[in-house]
Amino acid sequence: MQIIGITGGIGSGKTTVAKIFSLLGIPVYSADDAAKEIMVNDPLLVSQIRDHFGDAAYFEDGTLNRKYISNIVFADKEQLAVLNSLVHPATIRDSEAWARRQSSPYVLKEAALMYETESFHHVDKVIVVSAPQAMRIQRVMKRDSVDRNAVLARMHKQLDEAIKLKLADYIIYNDEQQMVIPQVLSLHRKLLEDARQAGKNFSSDGQA
Ligand SMILES: CC(C)(COP(=O)(O)OP(=O)(O)OC[C@H]1O[C@@H](n2cnc3c(N)ncnc32)[C@H](O)[C@@H]1O)[C@@H](O)C(=O)NCCC(=O)NCCS
Ligand SMILES: Nc1ncnc2c1ncn2[C@@H]1O[C@H](COP(=O)(O)OP(=O)(O)OP(=O)(O)O)[C@@H](O)[C@H]1O
Secondary structure, rough: EEEEEOOOOOOOOHHHHHHHHHOOOOEEEHHHHHHHHHHHHHHHOOOOOOOHHHHHOOOOOOOEEEHHHHHHOOOOOOHHHHHHHHHHHHHHHHHHHHHOOOOOOOEEEEEOOOOOOOOHOOEEEEEEOOOHHHHHHHHHHHHHHHHHHHHHHHHHHOHHHHHHHHHOOOEEOOOOOOHHHHHHHHHHHHHHEEEEEEEHHHHHHOOO
């Protein structure tokens, strides 16, 4: 089975695009959602986060105090590196276990930080969702009811879109000029065909 990564800068629309693949029957793993779940449910990770960021990192009911953590990590790159070094390896392990449980010609792994972390070594190909920066800022301000500076703080912790586009195997333009659904359908057909070919090669020579 092929594991296809899908990434893009904050507000590019990767979750929206991943949902279209999901409607086509493709299993989608969200690294962001999984990270949030593991940060609450994995006892080792919870104690590491408490040890480093203090008990205020969690509310009394055990849920994550995201505002508290995001105020720390998006203002200080060393603190963000610590958080990432705790959360990302656990998320990669979880996604690999998830992929082994799926039976589909290919699956999607959605991650905001595919190229910034080890994630991209664990997928076969990467789709980058692209949108102009000003549009991405407006979308996130509206979606999360936050100000421009809060969006910029996250954006500046991510790789430039231009670099992601150079590294991409496939690009989907979600710039409200080009239609997204036809781009997804055409890529879906190609990925199914690639998976079919990979399956044929596997059965004829016994190697993946
Ligand atoms: C820091 C946290 C608590 C902030 O939560 P908050 O609700 O304010 O933001 P949310 O999670 O919705 O993230 C919004 C967007 O910020 C960006 N972002 C999130 N985490 C990071 C990060 N570690 N580095 C850079 N950008 C990030 C992404 O584009 C993301 O989609 C949360 O993002 C978190 O737990 N991050 C660590 C897990 C992680 O790295 N997730 C990203 C991909 S696996
Ligand atoms: N083509 C589009 N037209 C209008 N709105 C869009 C379009 N694509 C995405 N959006 C909206 O923009 C916002 C950001 O999209 P989405 O959440 O999919 O981005 P994302 O890349 O997953 O962001 P993040 O990195 O913050 O998780 C959402 O509110 C979504 O509904």
